[in-house]
Each structure stands twice: as C-alpha cells, then as structure tokens.
Amino acid sequence: MLELPWLSFLIGLSVVGAIVVAFLKNDKVAKQTTLGVSLLILVLTVVMAVQFSPNGDRFQFAETYDWIPSFGVHYAVAVDGIALVLILLSAILVPIVVLASWHDAEQGKRSVRTYFALLLVLEAMMIGVFAATDVFLFYVFFEAMLIPMYFMIGSYGGAQRSYAAVKFLLYSLFGGLLMLVAVIALYNVADKNSFLFPDLIGAVTDPTTQKWLFLGFFIAFAIKAPLWPVHTWLPDAAAQAPAGAAVLLVGVLDKVGTYGMLRFCLELFPDAAKWATPVVIALSVIGIVYGAIVAIGQTDIKRLVAYTSISHFGFITMGVFAMTTTATSGATLYMVNHGFSTGVLFLVAGFLIYRRGSQFIADYGGVQKVAPLLAGAFLIAGLSGLSLPGLSTFVSEFMVLLGTYQRYAVPAIIGTTGVILAAIYILWMYQRTMNGPTAESVAEMKDLNGRERWVVAPLIALIVVLGFFPKPLLDVINPAVKESLVNVKVTDPAPVVAVKEGQ
C-alpha cells in the first residue's frame, strides 16, 4: 500500500478546488474546473479504494496529528469499510451532480461559480465527516457542512427557499448543539484526554451516563437522518433545494445521521444502544410506514421523493439497530444504494421539472409519449426506489429486513408492508406523470439531451450492476460491520434449526 495521506489529499484537493473556482471570472471555466476537480477526486478515491484491504486493519489510510491539544482534539482521519463506501458514494455523486446542475444555478440570476464552489466545499466536508476518526473532528465537519448546504438551498432553491433553508439549518443545528453537550461530556466522562474514536470505545461504562450521552448523540443523528417524528424539515428542504443539492442532501448528508448512529451511538454506548433499541426500532417502523403513506398523498414530485426517503431511512435505522450482521451490513449498503437511487430519482425529477417549470404532479401527464428516454430513466429510478429485485436497493432492503427479522420479527414484518406501499407511491406518481394522454403543457417537451444522459447513465448502470453483484461493496462493509458489532458485544441469533442440531 502506498503510504500517502490519501484522505487529507482528497479533502485538501476539494478545498483548493473550491477556492480556485470561487475566484474564477468565467462561469463556464468555473463549471469545467469543478467538473474536472470532482472527477479527479473520484479517480483518486477509486484508486484509494482499490488499495483498501478489507480484511486488514479496521482503519486504514490513517493520519493522526494533534490539532488542539488543550481539548484533546486531533486531526485524525482514516477509513474502515463503512466509511470507505460512503466516501466513494460522495465522490461518485459529486461529479454527477455537477454535470446535472450545469444550468441550474443560472436560473436564479445568482453567482454561478459560488454554487459550484459550494459544491466542492461540501464535497470536502462530506469526505471529512466520514473519514474523521476523532469524535470532535467529526462534530466539526458535522456542523460545518450545514453551512454550504444552507447557502445552496437558500440561494439557489425554489420559491420557498429561505423558509426551507432556515428550517433545515435550525433543525440540524438544534440537534447538533445537543450533541455538542454530549461530545463534551463524553470527553470528560471518558477522561482519556483524547477525542480519538478508538480511545473512546468502551470508555463510558456507567449505564446512566451512557444513556444520556447516547441520547445527545442520537437526537442529532435522528434529526439528520431524519427519523420520524423529527423529519419535517426534509420534505421542505429537498423540495426547495435545486435538484443537485437535493441529491447531496438526501443522498449523502442525511447518511451522516445513520452513519453516526452506527459508528458512534452503537460503538461508544453499546449498553444504551441496546436499551434504546425498542424505541428506535419502533420509530423506524413508524417511519417506514408513515413516510410511505404520506408519500402516497403528495402532490409535489420532489416532496414525494423526500417522503420516500423518510421511509427508506426508517429501513436504514432499523437495520442499524437490529444489530445483526446481515441487517447492519444491509443498512450500510442501503446508505450507499439509497444515495444512488434517490440521486437518480431527484435528478430525473429535476430534469422533468426544469422542462415544465412545475413541481406538481398534476401539471404532467403522458410524458412517456413525447420523451421516452426521460420516462424510462424516471421509471428505472422509481423502480429502484421501490426496491425492485435486480436493482441495488433490493439487496440492501432485503438484507435489512432479513437481518431484522432474525431478532425483531414483528417490526420486520410491519416494515415489509413498506414494500407494498412503495409500489403504490412510485407507480402512482409514474402513472400520473408519464402515462395517459399527453398533457398539452408537456406536448413540446424535449427528451434527455446528451449531458443529461451522461448524468443518468452511470447511476443507472451502478444501480443495475450493484443489484446483481453487490459483493465488492459487501466484502468491504462486512468486516467493518462485524468489528463494530463486536464492540457492541452482540452476536447474531443462530438459526433455530441449527441450534436444535447442535444440542
């Protein structure tokens, strides 16, 4: 393995790229530079990922430097399998979003290069937040990444953008600040003079303290994820954000919440996590069903997609807290797959909305006739949203439910009804927008152009390939998840019949 500071280099590259882009005079050059930088980051990330040895040390590409010794804070980055796939997700999505947003920023008569600079800043923070192995550093990225997203929603979003942006920011900030207290308390209780994640595992033993600290972390992550009932910021934010920002918001930023649950809530506070599991599972199940039902009733395409995500996040949290290898690996895989799936769904919806200038389902009808490729892409995206087997989302959803059932049968069964509801919300939306007689307002609609095809094609290819061959990702995820679960001190329930044989 090459001993290079890969992660710092990736973060630094995006920051430098952002600064360069911000000071470019020409918008077109700014866009091209952004695309170039993000592609370069993608290539480097892939090169790095290839060198990752799944069965080697848990954390690889580690770098640790003192940052603020007074606070015990380090600049410490490293990745395990879970973080790696999420970084990969971010690195793949950013260039696609850049390409997809090519003209988005121009609509609002606002600075185009700022938008792209913000994208790169966000990328730096996304990589940083997943790579951080210092709890404090994680927190810093966790909070700081709100700001670029806030500006992207607020400056470049839809009609209600400032309401949505403020709601997003305040909601997240509220959770984040509660977490700050827990972060501080964690440091004091652990009494290791260090925020390094490995140092803190198992450091908190007192059950009551664990519970409080768990809550502090969990509320922040639950808001971020978002888990029912603290989800209402997401539909607003996602519906108002420009499509590209919505992709990163729902596809990556929200994953920080579920990632945080897995990494921090479970490993740092195992007993409290087990204590809280019934409630979390219950909330997740409610989220799955509730999100789906509300999605059915939406009249706005982007809001609908946002609510489907709430349902999907229910699956992820359920999988994380089911704490079986299958479910938790499935949940991790779900984070990645959902990023691609919702990504393409938002982007295609964005293309659609860009053409017609309306987010309302009622304004469409019969698009398939005039724009078959667009409709086809929308359908595939939708099908991945309803976890059609053969597409990547199925693998993860199946694993989550399968693994959850091993320990929590009833929630898994209730969660499985989400499968039915998903079919309703996706297909009904598809029917209303794409099928039927062609509405007059869309009669002139153009089909996907070359750029848009380049946006959609890689994502769809990924969704299909990972749908049949998820092994590369699972091979990376599984060891990390297993190690996490070892730290949580849980073991998978053995099959009933096998137990009988053993006796």
Add this chain to the structure above:
Amino acid sequence: MTTHYLVLSTLLFAIGGIGVLVRRNAIVVFMCVELMLNACNLAFVTFARQHGNIDGQVIAFFVMIVAAAEVVIGLAIIVTIFRTRRSASVDDASLLKY
C-alpha cells in the same frame, strides 16, 4: 449605637431609589441618585466608626469626588438633551424601546 445611622442610611438610600423610580424630571432623578451615594457615604462613615478604622471615612471622600465628577458629566448630558427636546422629563426620552 450605630444602628440608627444605618437605618437612616438605609432610609436615605431607599428614598433615593424610590425617587429615581417616581420622579420624571431628569435633574431630580439625578439628585436622587446623588442622595443614594450620600446614603452610602453615611454607611461608610458609620461602619468606619463601628470597626474603628478610618477606611470608611477615606472612602467617603473618594465617593464625593466621584460624585462630583458624575455631576459634571450628568448635568452636561441632561442639559444637552434639554436643549434638544425642551423638556427635562425622562419619560419623553423613550424613542429607544422594544
């Protein structure tokens, strides 16, 4: 023995304080503040006697000087605002609120 003085001092302080609260004329309000300072002086002197050291008495001198300085500044401010508004009522100066 010194209690009476203290009671008197407290009374003066209270009168000054109440005066600030109930009077409208800026000058009178300010005089009430001065009264409060003098109540303090009385207390200082009294305690000085009680404790048998002269710190309190010295302090009283300091307070007088400070009070004098305060008068200078205060009157300047009050006169300025009076010239502008043609009114020395503190209730008239209520543009800054909420």
Add this chain to the structure above:
Amino acid sequence: MITAPTIEYFQLAPLLVLLGAAVVGVLVEAFAPRYLRRAIHVPLTLLSLVGAFALVILQTIRGVPTSPSAMGAVAVDGPTLFIWGTILVLSFVSVLLINDEEQFVPSAAAVPGSAEEEKAITEGNAHTEVYPLALFAIAGMLLFPASNDLLIMFVALEVMSLPLYLLCGLARRRRLLSQEASVKYFLLGAFSSAFFLYGTALLYGYAGSVDLHAISQALAVANGTDTLLYIGMAMLGVGLLFKIGAAPFQAWKPDVYQGAPTPITALMASGTLVAAFGALLRVFWVALGNLDWNWTPIMWGVAALTMVVGSILAITQTDIKRMLAYSSIAHAGFLLIGVMAVGDAGQNALALSGLLFYLLTYGITTVGAFAIVTLVRDPGGEAWHLSRWAGLGKRSPKLAGLFAFFLLAFAGIPLTSGFFGKYAVFRSAVALGEAWLTGLVVLAVVASAAAAFFYVRVIVLMFFSDPSADGPTVVTPSWATSAVVGFSAFATVALGVFPQPVLDLAEKAAKTLFVQ
C-alpha cells in the same frame, strides 16, 4: 506615623501610559489648534495603546507577579494581564473605528437640526475629545478587572463609565436617539453604581475592609450568614451584573447600543464586557472564595434568564445594532455559565481559561460585526433597519459574506472562533460533572439554537432576498475600517481553525488564578 505606600509602577505601567496619554490628549484639546488636533490624537491614542500592550507583553515575559501591587489595591496577575491584553487589542481596533469623523457629531452642544449644527458641519468641526475620553474609558476598563479592593473597583467603574456616558451621546446621525441613549445610560449607570457602592458599604460593614482578600478572610472565620453580607453581596452583584448586561439588569443594553455611535458601541460591546466580566469573576471568586455556602443557584437563575431573554427578544428585532445588543446579552448569559463552573484549582483554571478565550473571541468578532455595520449606509446615516439589508449579498458579496461569517461565529458554528469560545466555556461547565450545571449547558445550547435563528435571519435577508431598488450604499471603507474588518475576520478564522496558541496563552494566564 504613616509610611508612604509602595507602588509597583512597572506593573501598573500600562494603565499609567493610557492615563498619561489621556491627560496629554486633554491638553491637546486645550492648546492645539483645531485642525491639528485629530492629527495628534490619532497617533497618540494608537501609540499609547500599542505601548500599553507592549508593556503587558513585557510583563508577561518577565514573569507574572504573584502578589497584588499598590498595597494590595490592584492585582496584576495572570488573568489580569490576559484581560488587559484582550482589552487593549479590542480597544485598538475600536479606536480605529472611532477614527471616522462621519460617526461623531461636529458640535454636541448644538441643537440637532439647528443652524449652529449646520455651521459646525460646514466648518468641518469635530469633537476630537472623543480620543482622550476613549482613553480614559479604556484605562478604566483596565483598572476595573484588576482592582483588588472594592473602592478601587468603584473608582475604576466610574472612570470607565463616565466617558462612555458622554461618548454615547455624540452620534452624528439620529442625534435624538444618541442623546437619549446617553441620558439613559447615564441615569441607569449612576443608579446601578449607587447599588454597587451601597453593597460595598455593607460589605465593609461586614468585613471591616473593602479589600477582597480581607473579605474572603472574614468569611473564612465567620459563617457567612449575615444580613449585611446577603444584602451587600446582592447590591454588589447588581452593579456588576448591570455592567455585563445580565437579566434583569439588561434593559439599558439594547437602547444604548442602538443609540450610541457605532464605534463606541463596538468599544462597549467588546472592551466593557471583558472588563466587567473580569471584575465579576474577581469579586465572586476571590472575595467569596471562602463562602461556606453555594452562591451558584442565584447565578444559575440569572444566567438562565439572561440567555433566554437575550435569545428570545433578539428574534423580533428590526434594528441591526439592537439585535446585536440582544445577542450580546445572550452571550453574557453563556459566559455566566463559566463563572459558576468553580471547583478545585484545576477546575477553576479550566473555567477561567475558557472564559478568557471566549471573551477574546467574542470581542473580536463583535468589533468586526460593528465595523461592517458602519459601512452600510443610507443617505441619512447607517442603514439601521434590517429590511434595508435585504439583498446585500448581491450588491456587495464580500462585505455581506464577511458579515455572514461573523454572524455564524456568533452562532457558534464550527471552524469559527465563536465555536471554540463556546466550547471552552461549556466544556469547563460540563467538566464539573454536576447535573445542574450540565442542565444549564443544555439550556444554553437550546438558547443558542434559538439565537441562531436571528443570525440566520440576517443571512437570509442578505443573501436570499432580492435587493430593493433604492438599497443602501456600501461606502468604500477607510484603511482603518478595512484593517479592523480584516483583522477581525482573520482572527475569527484563525481562532476557529488553530486556536491552540491562544488557548495556551489563556491557560497559562488562568493557571495562576487570581491572586489572593
């Protein structure tokens, strides 16, 4: 037989330099021709501040004194030196802002709108008294947190406050408001200092001395349950809490901050706050160090009330300066948490260093924010109404960006100094490991979230709203203002990314705690 008191001149030198310069300034007013005054004042003031700062550095290098100087009247210890350094830096940048004639009335005595005023304006008159007054005030700020007995503290309080009362009334625009601010500040300040003084008197009655150390020793032998002590401490507390703007003594702050000339607001919001907190800490930690019961519940209530009042009332403000005033109240509430985080020496040092760091970061950001306020102008002066700031991000993206950055620092977003400031204080509070204080920290973060709303609201206005046709103009900043903004922004970033050097300083300063 009276022996002459010993005075450690070197230790007091920064103070003396400033007072000397102030006196020289007064003489300049008296003797120098009008057109020369400003040319003399500005370098004089700035140089004296630099000189004082250099002396502070020198003292720090030569070793922090371990006993009070001037016969125990003034304590130049580690915390004091840090506070002095902080105040001097903040004053320096504030004076750079004051160096802007546009802000100050040409003739304070002239009735607003009168012919005299017009004449004064056309003649280019200016109140250059501003500089010596500011120097006096700054000297008072230095002395206030350093005073080791209550009398000196009272005098320092007045030295600090009296010039500020005047300075508040010298705004060129919106003079009615300025004068009103002045008179309100004066009356309430005098009122509260009367409380302070009465409290001093009662404590003197209780302990037989106004020396903080002596009071603490009196508490060590007697059990601290005496009416004199109770009322005395309450009264003293009123005076100190008034200065930091803690609820329910916060009422003056918004009015005065709004009415005063913006550079003076900046000086008050940064320097005075630092000085007042220094004094508050010294009284509560030194004088009450030996109290055999816990005064923190009372402070708890005050702190909680302060942050809630500050955060909530700020939400509906429409005047930018008034909003920042409420923000300052909320921050005072957060800072009070640190005051309560007392325990053993290590814990105290932790809390103290956190407070010192917070005060520095908050002060710098505040000055930067007010500096930007001075730049956004309508024909009638500063564009005070928030609605006028709509779309500023479009017209003047750099300025708006910097202001947004300062606001985010106020809100405590990571990678700004404000985050580490808050973190340092909250950390010391949580480190105490007491549920009641941790609960207060939770309340504080909830209040911070509410407070974030109004910071964010300004950002929304600046960036997400479209500018109106007749929006305010952004004046080209003078070199001084640019320097202030630049410095503040730089410090806010630097302390948000690499706070360690300054944290080291604060820790070193706090390690020795206050001398007894």
Add this chain to the structure above:
Amino acid sequence: MEPVEILSHTGGGVISVAWLMIALPLIGAAILLIGGRATNKWGHFLAVLMSVAAFVVAALAFFQLIGLDPAQRRQSVHLWDFIPGVADIGLLIDPLSIAFCLLITFVGSLIHIYSIGYMSHDPDRRRFFAYLNLFVAAMLLLVLADNYVALFIGWEGVGLASYLLIGFWQYKPSAAVAAKKAFVVNRVGDFGLLVAMFIIFAQFGSLQFAEVFPAAGEASQGVSTAIGLLLLLGACGKSAQLPLQSWLLDAMEGPTPVSALIHAATMVTAGVYLVVRSGSAFFPEGSTAGLVVTIVGVATLLAGAIIGTAKDDIKKGLAGSTMSQIGYMMLAAGIGPAGYAFAIAHLISHGFFKADLFLGAGSVMHAMNDEVDMRRYGGLRKVLPITFVTFFIGYLAIIGFPLLSGYFTKDGIIESVMHHNAILGWLAVVGAGITGFYMTRMVVMTFFGPKRWDEKAHPHESPAVMTWPLIILSVFSIGLGAYLILSNRLMVFLAPAVGRPEELPHFAPFAVTGLATLALVAVGAGLAIVKYGRAEVPVVQPRGSFLTVFARRDLYGDALNEALFMRPGQWLTRFAVFFDNRGIDGVVNGLAAGVGGSSGRLRKIQTGYVRSYALSIFVGAAVLAGAWFVVGTL
C-alpha cells in the same frame, strides 16, 4: 418417495451453461432497449432469435438431464456470489425446472413469432419485443433459481415485465391503471413471499433450496405452516388466486400476445411452481398449509369459472377461465405428491391450449378492428377458418373433451383430489361443468350464429406468421395431455424433483368421477348452446339478473377491495398528509411561532422609559437580595 438430494453440478455440458437460457433473452432485451430506434428494423427478429435460442438451450439441457441417472437429476450450478452469507446466484436444473423451461421457451417463442404479425402496425413494436424478451429471461430465472432470493428476483422481474406489457399502451389510462394494479396486487403477494423468506432464513440460516429443504422437517409445525401460508400468499398474488385475483381481469388491457404468454401460459403459473417447488418442505401431504392451498384452489376455480360465464369481453372471459384453470392446478398442488404431476401436467397442457385460445382471440380481434365484445361477433367461423379450427381445438381441450389434453390433465386432478377429499373433488367437478358452459358460450357467440358485426368491420384471416403458431399450439393441445398422463410419464419424470406417491395412479377412463365430469360438461355446453346458439344474442348487454351482475362484476371483488382497502387507504393517506403538515410540522412551526410570538410580546417589557428600567433594576436587586437570604440560610 421423497425428492432426491440437490447436487452441485460438475459434469459440464449444456447444464453448466444453462445460464445462457436467461442471458440470451436478457441480452436481446438490453440491445433493443439501449439500441433504441436503430434496432427498429430488425429488433423483433433478434428477439425471436433469442427466444428460440433459449429454447434450444433448454432442450439440450433437457436431453442432458434425462441422460443422467434419476438420482442425479437435480443439479445446481453456482454462478456467482450474491449476498455473502445469505444467498448466491445459482441455477437448479431438475425435471421440474426444465419442464417449465421448455414450456416457457417453446410457447414463448411461438408467441414471439405470432407477435411479429400482431404488432406489425405498432410504432413501438421494438419495445414490445424487448419487454417480451425481458419477461422470458425473468421467468426462466424464476424457475431455474436454486434459492429463494434468486427466485424472488425472477419473480419480481416477471412482475415488472408484466407491468410494462399490461401498460404497453400506456397512453390509455385504463391500461396504465391496470398495469399499476397488477404490480401492486402482486406486491401484496410478494409481501408474503418476503416474510416467508425471513422466517426460513431465521429458521434454517439459509435460503438455498439445497440447504432448506432437507432441514425443513426439523422446524416446528407452526413455523412450517406459517411459512407455507406466506408462500401461498405469494403464489396467490402471482397466480391470481383468491383473494388476490382482481388484477388478472384488468390485465387484459395489455396486447393479446401478452395475455397469452404472461397472463395465461406462463407467469401466472409461477404460483403453482412455487407451491410445487416448496411442496416437499412446506406443503407436505396432509398439512394445514396444503389444506389451505386446496381450499384457495377450489374457491378460485369456481370463482373464475363463474366470472367467465358472464363476461362479454372475449379476453376477460378467457382471463376468468385462466383463474379457474390455475385454481385446478393449485388444488392439485395442495394435496401433496399425489397431485404434483397432475398440477404440472395441467399447467403445461393449459399453457398450450390457453395460449392457443388467447392467440385465437387475438386473431379474432385483429380481424375485427380490436373489438373485444363477443356480442358484436357471431358467425366468424366462415371468415376466419384457421382461427376457428385452432380455437375450437383449444376449446375442446379446455372443456376436457375426451382424449384431448384437458381431458387427461383435468380429470387427473379431479381424480386425485377425489381420493384426497371428496368435497373438494365434487366442487372441482362442478367447476368443470361451468367451464363447459362458459367456453361453449364463448365459441358459440364468436363463431356461430348470425353476424352481429359493426358495419365498419371487414374481418379477414390473419397472416401466416400468426396462424402458424396457432396451428402448432393446437396440435399440442390435442396430444400433449395424453402423452404426459398416460403411463405416468410426467410423474415419473418429475419424481426426482418433487417426489411421488408410493403408488402410481392408474388412468381409469370410465371411473365415476370421469363420467360425472363429462356429463356435467355436456350439460353446461348444452345449456350454453340453448341459451346462446338457439336464442338471439342481443348486441347490447342486457341488464341481467342479480347473479349475472354478480359474475360480471367479478363477484364484487373490486368493490370489496375498494371498500376494504382503497377507500380507507385514501382516507388514511389524506389524514396522514394532514397530520404531517398540521400535526408534526404544526408542532414544529408552532414552536417556532411560539418563540417568535413570545419574543414579540416580551419585547414590550422594554418600554423605553428609563424609569421602568430602573424599576427592573430595583426589583431585581430586591429579588437578588431575597435570593441570597433564601439560598444562604437553606
């Protein structure tokens, strides 16, 4: 006799490349979809080629398989790791799957060929063929999978293809709605299948057939029953069995070849496949789950038949018939090893004659400008001679006319059920009678009697590309049943895969049940001839008696679904949206508004009067002093 053990395939040969069966049509679909308009010209030929190629592979694999010793006729081919620790992608080549493969690829190929003609005027013919290919691939994956997960992928894949094909003419709202309905109802079934998989995994730690089936006996009775019932739910969805039957009738919105291939011959039999495949493990003879399967089967066969009697739409009539016939298969599959061979035999022969009937109906529609109302047909036998003959053969086959396919397979089912449970058996006989009625009605209304055509209709016989498949299918409809049933060929062939009863049944042509069935069929047919052949058929549908309406309305199945699920669901949705906006978000916004409002009120405290400020200081001082007292003396 129990099924034999599943072995890992080592032998090479065609079996080791059996994946080509799936891959070829899949590649065809991919080329057509990705290639876009460029493939318009030759796309349909490619699709046909791929389908035929798949058939060739299937046939070769079949021959390789029967060349093996019966004990080695279950071979699994591992393809690639899928979900580590859960399931891999692998194929199971055994008599059962290969029988399905042959049926699917053969009938599928014929229907592909037929479609060249049928869809020749459709601008989107290429897309249609792509979907057909996709369907064939998915269906083959379904039957070839060696574990439940891969099966499920195929399972949903055919659901997707079905969705796409039902909604092929998506610009018709009715087609779009029907497609969605089919998918959603199927998903309800999938729910069952999924949960069944969860239970299986939790019980046995695996989803591979090779590991689950041998261990199945060790699970507790309750668990086995639960798995069985959930699998049945899945099967009901796919096979349009009660209570998930409602989508099939609507699915007739798709082009007719689709109805023939997917909604008659192959996909809808997937449920039967699932039950038979899992039969040895979860539906053993005499089990509760098996009993429920038989009850569902009987109920559906009657319901489907009754629905069939009242439909005037020729395709819907056939759809009802399909439901009914699959009901027979289910019934047989539920009784255990004794019924499996009959179920599969009926499935295969039904695949042929029902495809024949559907394609015949398609040919009629093709001739009649896509008219589907039989009341507007009549006397078509003269204009459409080939169609008539082939349709008539299919008709004879389905009603169980002696010596044709249906005669052997359906009677086999009735006979074996009769041994198992007489009540169910007699109900099945009644169903056969009704079949006689509705099928005769259909033939009479379509091909006999006076012309009731629309004036614009100019019926003509279909081109050869459409008639040849009809002819081939009808040939198979004649002889296949006899071939499969006589001397228990199929039963012996399938035994390694599904087991067989200890005692092989004997075909008894003159048993009581057989005769009774024939008699009832004759009565039904006679009634139909009397009612529709002798009497005049009104062109406009008469109001009909209560019972007729009951049947016409699909036994109020849709109304029931609407009342029980759709309307409450809509209310629930509306309530949930309201609750989300006003309830949860209301609380959030309310909190914000509350803080803002309190700010607006509280700021009034700041009156601007300096004396009130002084008062607050004064009072504050008093409170502070009081607090010192209180706290200090505590």
